[in-house]
Amino acid sequence: MIRFFYNMAPNPMKVALFLEEAGLDYEAVPVDTKLGDQHTPTFRAINPNGKVPALIDGDTVVFDSNAILLYLAEKTGQFLPPPGSAARAELLSWLMFVATGVGPYSGQCVHFRLFAPERLAYPIKRYDFEARRHWRIVDERLARTGYMVGGAYSIVDMAVWGWAPRIPFMLADENAMAEFPNLARLMAEIDARPAAARARGIESRHGFKAEFDEAAMRNLYPQIFAPDPAAPAG
Numbered sequence: 001m002i003r004f005f006y007n008m009a010p011n012p013m014k015v016a017l018f019l020e021e022a023g024l025d026y027e028a029v030p031v032d033t034k035l036g037d038q039h040t041p042t043f044r045a046i047n048p049n050g051k052v053p054a055l056i057d058g059d060t061v062v063f064d065s066n067a068i069l070l071y072l073a074e075k076t077g078q079f080l081p082p083p084g085s086a087a088r089a090e091l092l093s094w095l096m097f098v099a100t101g102v103g104p105y106s107g108q109c110v111h112f113r114l115f116a117p118e119r120l121a122y123p124i125k126r127y128d129f130e131a132r133r134h135w136r137i138v139d140e141r142l143a144r145t146g147y148m149v150g151g152a153y154s155i156v157d158m159a160v161w162g163w164a165p166r167i168p169f170m171l172a173d174e175n176a177m178a179e180f181p182n183l184a185r186l187m188a189e190i191d192a193r194p195a196a197a198r199a200r201g202i203e204s205r206h207g208f209k210a211e212f213d214e215a216a217m218r219n220l221y222p223q224i225f226a227p228d229p230a231a232p233a234g
Contacts, residue, residue, distance in 0.1 A: 002026040003056040005046065007033055008203050011065035011103065012053040014162030016202055018069055018155060020195035022076050030206035034216035065162070066099040069155040079154045087150035094141070094148050098159040102138065105130040106163050110170045115217070117224050131170060135180055142182035153190075161190045 004019060004026045006012035019026050031037045031052045038050040047054040047063035054063040055071075062071045073080040081087035109127040116123070138160060141148060148156040164187050168176045177184045190196050209216065218225055 003029055005029045005031050005043070005052055005054040005056075006202065007031055007052055007208060009033075009052065010106075010162040010166060011051075012162075013199060014158045015053045015055070015065055015068050015072075016199035017158045017161060017190075017195060018072050018079070020198040021158070021193070022072065022078050024072070024076070028202050028205055030208065032208050033220055034209040034212070036215075036219035039219065064099075066095055066159060069159060070095065073155050079158070081150050081152075081154070091149045091154055091156055094156045095159060097134075097137075098156065098163075102134045102160070102163055105134050106166065106170050110166075111221075113170075113172060115221060115224075128171060132179070135164075135167065135183065139180040139183045142186055147186070157186065157190065161187065161196070 002019070002024060004012075004015065006016060006028055007030065016028075031043060033052065037043060038047075038052065043054075044050055046056065046061055049063065051063070053065050053068060054061070055068050057071075057075075060071075062068045070080075080091055105127055108123075109131040112120070112123040112127050138148070145151055147153055148160060160183070164180075164183055167180070168174045177187075
């Protein structure tokens, strides 16, 4: 049986959606990052980077949410175009775009607005701008193609689904989705799928820490409490 290490953050949720869409048998193993579960030697042996999600499938260990999506899609032959096709190349391009652009800029937008020890204007402006720019690219793509790749529901749509519900929160604007009507249409379509409801339902299997206290901050953002680097000599 697949062991799926997760919490309810965007990256684990897109993997949960695939597992449910594909009907795979899996055990959901909670990793409460507010409690520091990701820092234990047991979890670091699975993912040296100490991030969720991670997955163990027999003797195979996979970490990074986009790598997991690609691994599971290739394992099952579901939700991806055939190897060697033009659509497969598009899928890889857009999946990496989510991995290196949409996710990181969206996450940093939240961090500098809400959790940085100093609320500095420039990083807030930079990451707000870049997050919006990346989401506009996604929205423009969906306006032309309906889905992110090849006119069919794929793992790239699942990767987008993991992050998109957080847009009003990350941009501090409850009406932010109005900027992205094609994305909003896709999210409504995916949310209507039974697998999406089942994916969200894994939260009820385990209780995660609700308080965002200093201990949680230390576990999630240890750099805030690390010593400042020494000033260069001279």
